Amino acid sequence: MESKQKTTGYYVSKVLTYVFLIILAFIMLIPFAWMISSSLKLEKDVFAFPIQWIPTDPQWSNYSEIWKKVPLVTGFLNSTKLTIIVTILQILTSSFAAYAFAKLEFKGRNLVFMLYVMTISIPWQVYMVPQYIMMTRFHLTDSHIGLILMHTFTATGVFLMRQFYMGIPTDLLEAARIDGLSEYGIYARIMLPLSKAAIATLCITSFTFEWNDFMGPLIYLSSANKKTLQIMLRMFNTQYSSNYALIMAAATVALIPVLVLFAFLQQYFVEGVATSGIKG
Amino acid sequence: MADLNKSDAAKKRGAMKRKKTLVAWSFILPNLIGFFVFTFVPIVFSLFLSLCEWSAGNQGVKFVGFENFRYMFAQDRSFRIALKNTLYYTVVTVPLTLFIALGLAMLMNKPLKGKTFFRSVLFFPYVASLVAVAVVWMALFNPERGPINGLLMSLGVQNPPRWAASQVWAMPTIIGLTIWKGMGYYMVVYLAGLQGVPSELYEAAEIDGANNWEKFLNVTWPCITPTTFFVLMMLVVATFKSYDIMYITTQGGPGEATKVLAYHIFNSAFVSMKFGYASAVAMVLFVIIIALTIFQFKMEKRFTNY
Numbered sequence: 001m002e003s004k005q006k007t008t009g010y011y012v013s014k015v016l017t018y019v020f021l022i023i024l025a026f027i028m029l030i031p032f033a034w035m036i037s038s039s040l041k042l043e044k045d046v047f048a049f050p051i052q053w054i055p056t057d058p059q060w061s062n063y064s065e066i067w068k069k070v071p072l073v074t075g076f077l078n079s080t081k082l083t084i085i086v087t088i089l090q091i092l093t094s095s096f097a098a099y100a101f102a103k104l105e106f107k108g109r110n111l112v113f114m115l116y117v118m119t120i121s122i123p124w125q126v127y128m129v130p131q132y133i134m135m136t137r138f139h140l141t142d143s144h145i146g147l148i149l150m151h152t153f154t155a156t157g158v159f160l161m162r163q164f165y166m167g168i169p170t171d172l173l174e175a176a177r178i179d180g181l182s183e184y185g186i187y188a189r190i191m192l193p194l195s196k197a198a199i200a201t202l203c204i205t206s207f208t209f210e211w212n213d214f215m216g217p218l219i220y221l222s223s224a225n226k227k228t229l230q231i232m233l234r235m236f237n238t239q240y241s242s243n244y245a246l247i248m249a250a251a252t253v254a255l256i257p258v259l260v261l262f263a264f265l266q267q268y269f270v271e272g273v274a275t276s277g278i279k280g
Numbered sequence: 281m282a283d284l285n286k287s288d289a290a291k292k293r294g295a296m297k298r299k300k301t302l303v304a305w306s307f308i309l310p311n312l313i314g315f316f317v318f319t320f321v322p323i324v325f326s327l328f329l330s331l332c333e334w335s336a337g338n339q340g341v342k343f344v345g346f347e348n349f350r351y352m353f354a355q356d357r358s359f360r361i362a363l364k365n366t367l368y369y370t371v372v373t374v375p376l377t378l379f380i381a382l383g384l385a386m387l388m389n390k391p392l393k394g395k396t397f398f399r400s401v402l403f404f405p406y407v408a409s410l411v412a413v414a415v416v417w418m419a420l421f422n423p424e425r426g427p428i429n430g431l432l433m434s435l436g437v438q439n440p441p442r443w444a445a446s447q448v449w450a451m452p453t454i455i456g457l458t459i460w461k462g463m464g465y466y467m468v469v470y471l472a473g474l475q476g477v478p479s480e481l482y483e484a485a486e487i488d489g490a491n492n493w494e495k496f497l498n499v500t501w502p503c504i505t506p507t508t509f510f511v512l513m514m515l516v517v518a519t520f521k522s523y524d525i526m527y528i529t530t531q532g533g534p535g536e537a538t539k540v541l542a543y544h545i546f547n548s549a550f551v552s553m554k555f556g557y558a559s560a561v562a563m564v565l566f567v568i569i570i571a572l573t574i575f576q577f578k579m580e581k582r583f584t585n586y
Contacts, residue, residue, distance in 0.1 A: 017387060024384075025401045028460070034427070035416045047422070049430035093311035100307035107301060112312065119319060121513075121573055123521035125542040126566040129549045129558045130329050131322035153314030183303050204407075212409040215524050219550060230411045234528065237415050244419055251412040258407050266400050269407065273468045 032255075039063070039248035046244045062249040069240060072250065074225055075232035080257075082144055082228065083210040089152040090206045091199055098161030099187050103173060113162075116155040132219065142222045151210060157202055164198035165191060201272030204265060208258055229254050326566075329559035341556075348560035359561065361536045362544040365451065369540060370519040373455050378511055380463050385470035386500070399471075402464035410461070414528045417457050418444060444530050450537045454529055462518070466511050473507030474500070509580040516572055520565065541565050 033053065038046045040058040066072055100106070101113050124131075131150065132141070140146030168191065176186050192199075217228045227235075236250050262269060330349075333342040352359050384402065388395060405413060421428050423442040432440040441449040481499045490498065523542035526532055532539035532547070539547075542565065549558035 017390065017392070021387065021392070021398050025398055028401050028405065028464075031413065031416045031420060031460075034420060035412075038419070046419075047425035047427070047430075049427060049434070051427050051430075093314070097308045097311035100304045104300070104304040104307065106304040109304070112308065115320060116315065119323060121517060121569065122323060122566065123517060123542075123569065125521045125523070125545055126562045126569075127319070127322040127326045129545065129555050129562060130325035131318065132549065133329075133334075133555060134318075134322060134325065149314060150318050153311050153318060155315065155319070158311060158315075183307070187307070208407045212407075212411075214411055214528065215546075218527075219546075230409060233409075233411045233415070237411075247415055248419070251409075251415050254409050254412045258409065259404070262400070262404060262407055266396075266403070270399060270403065270468050273465060273472075 035248045035251055035255075038245055039252050041245050043243055043245045046248075059245065062245050063253070066236070066246050066250045066253070069246065070232050070236045070250075071224065072229065072232050072236075072253065075227055075229035076253075078144070078226060079211055079229040082147060083207055085144075085148055086151045086210045087203055087206040089148065090154065090157050091202055093153060094157035094202065095161045095192065095195065095199065096187070097158050098165050099183075099191055101158065101162045102165035103168075103170065103191075104183065116158050120155045120159060128215075128219070135220070141220050142226060143220075144226060147216055147220055151213070151216065157206070160202055160205075161195065161198055164195050168194055197268070197271065200265065200268040204261070204269055204272060207261060211258055326559050326562055329556055330563040331560075332556040333554075334556040335553055344556070348557050349563075351557070352560060352564070358536060358539065358544060358547075362539050362541045363564075365537070365539055366520060366541040368451060369455060369458075369522075370516060372452075373458050373519050374512065374515045376455075377459050377463050377466055377515055378508070380459065381466035381511065382470050382504075382508075384463065384467040385474055386496075388467065388471060389474045399464075399468070402467055404464070405461045406465040408461070410524060411528055413461060414457065414525065417453075418529055421453055445534060447534055447537045450530050450534060454525055454538055457529070458519070458522070458525060462515075466515070469511055469514075470504070470507055473504040477503040505583055506580065509576055509583075513573060513576050516576075517569055520569055520572075 034051070037051075037053050037055060039062055040055045040060065041052075041062075042057075042059055045052065045055070101109065135141050135146050135150070138146075140149065172190060173186055176190055181189065212230060213228070214230045214234070217231050218234075221227050221231065233250050233254050237247055240246055331343060331345055333344045333347070388399060392398070420426050421443040423429060423440075423445050426443075428443075429440040443449050443453045477500060481503070482495060485495045485499050521542050523540055523546055526538045526540055526543050527546070530538045532543050541561065545558050545561045545565065548554050548561060
């Protein structure tokens with residue numbers, strides 16, 4: 001009798017959980033669904049209520065229209081360029097430095113590492129003003145190089161890679177050293193191949209940060225031909241504020257690259273958060 | 281002869297050591313130089329700048345001591361409003377996000393079909409572009425034509441809130457967007473924490489006849505204290521520093537209803553061009569964040585009981 005009660009209770013709670021999760025998934029997805037649906041409508045139908053989720057006459061032309069209104073292609077290319085360069089440079093220099101911090105003994109190591117750790121919880125907002133003054137002096141405002149230099153060398157990147165490298169057994173490296181491999185050889189042939197998970201995590205963080213970054217390009221880039229996609233999207237929103245169908249089409253385009261990356265690497269996204277979360 | 285050999289060996293050892301050090305530095309320098317110049321120096325520079333008067337127009341830098349801070353606390357009304365708004369934003373966003381994230385994580389910690397799907401759906405807004413999702417939210421919450429108010433009106437609400445256009449509702453609208461965007465991330469952090477809770481403890485609690493709530497209170501909650509502190513710290517720093525979301529949605533308005541501390545820094549520096557004063561406000565932000573971090577570390581030591 002008792003066990004039967006338990007099973008019905010179990011099933012009820014199971015069903016309730018699923019119902020709740022499905023409703024929740026809907027709530028999470030509604031903004032995206034509305035965005036895509038509106039992007040295929042005529043302007044006059046965007047705010048029609050009740051909402052028509054699947055447009056009867058999809059306006060695919062909205063998607064060709066947006067490229068003509070604002071130089072979105074330029075924005076797309078600029079964002080792609082910045083994102084790829086920052087991601088690659090960050091992975092290379094961070095993993096390089098992290099190897100020395102994790103596995104090499106030398107004078108001043110802990111002191112230099114402390115420098116990184118100390119700054120980890122200082123948000124950019126605290127030093128963005130002096131940084132801007134410096135960049136002006138270096139003549140690096142309104143340039144992609146300036147943004148790349150500011151975003152590549154992060155304490156979090158070095159910290160993440162170091163934490164991962166600490167877990168790789170030193171015996172492995174000693175064996176390689178006896179076999180005559182140089183430190184650079186060990187880094188390239190042992191450390192890098194073993195740290196795919198950490199690299200994937202850093203790659204994702206770096207990619208999403210740079211692709212989505214808004215305030216950096218807003219403050220630093222003034223020439224139209226250097227602006228990024230997020231800035232263009234914002235411009236679009238202010239210039240064509242009455243044309244929601246086109247705005248939604250542009251927003252959809254801006255979301256696609258991250259969505260694609262996320263679809264392929266979502267496991268790494270989640271695992272990356274989980275591991276960096278535990279280790280803090 | 282033997283002596284010579286010895287010093288030779290010592291020399292050789294010295295040379296080896298020097299080479300080792302050189303190799304190590306060659307690994308570090310590419311990152312360190314960039315980090316030092318573009319992050320560390322600006323941080324140190326900001327300490328000095330906060331004690332100066334430095335406007336973009338006149339090139340001169342004038343050391344003014346604590347004048348910026350005096351003006352900030354005694355005369356700058358905007359600063360007080362920004363500080364108040366930041367506290368409002370943080371105090372509401374942080375606990376709500378934390379509890380929703382924990383609740384979701386506990387739900388997702390059970391064996392479920394389609395777990396990956398639900399987790400992805402909840403997590404995706406976190407990586408989605410803020411500009412894009414903010415644009416969508418503002419359209420959904422459009423006071424005149426938006427579907428949210430359309431729904432409210434069809435449900436019989438006579439005067440639905442004017443959301444981002446209203447002094448009262450602008451902040452809650454932004455808080456809603458913040459929670460929606462961020463909760464999936466913290467849920468994943470909590471999921472990792474929950475997986476570390478030993479299942480024997482639950483079994484023991486069951487033998488003692490504990491119900492679900494008691495199990496949560498006596499097993500889950502104490503075991504995930506470190507995760508909670510971590511989430512708390514991340515959330516507090518994230519809310520204290522954010523201003524991009526206000527810039528994109530309301531430009532700090534209507535009036536100064538959503539103007540926060542970091543927005544005040546941005547405005548003082550890049551709109552009013554008062555770099556010294558902006559840095560002084562940044563120092564206040566810095567001190568608050570450092571103080572909270574230290575406080576949380578202290579509390580964590582006290583409340584983590586294993």
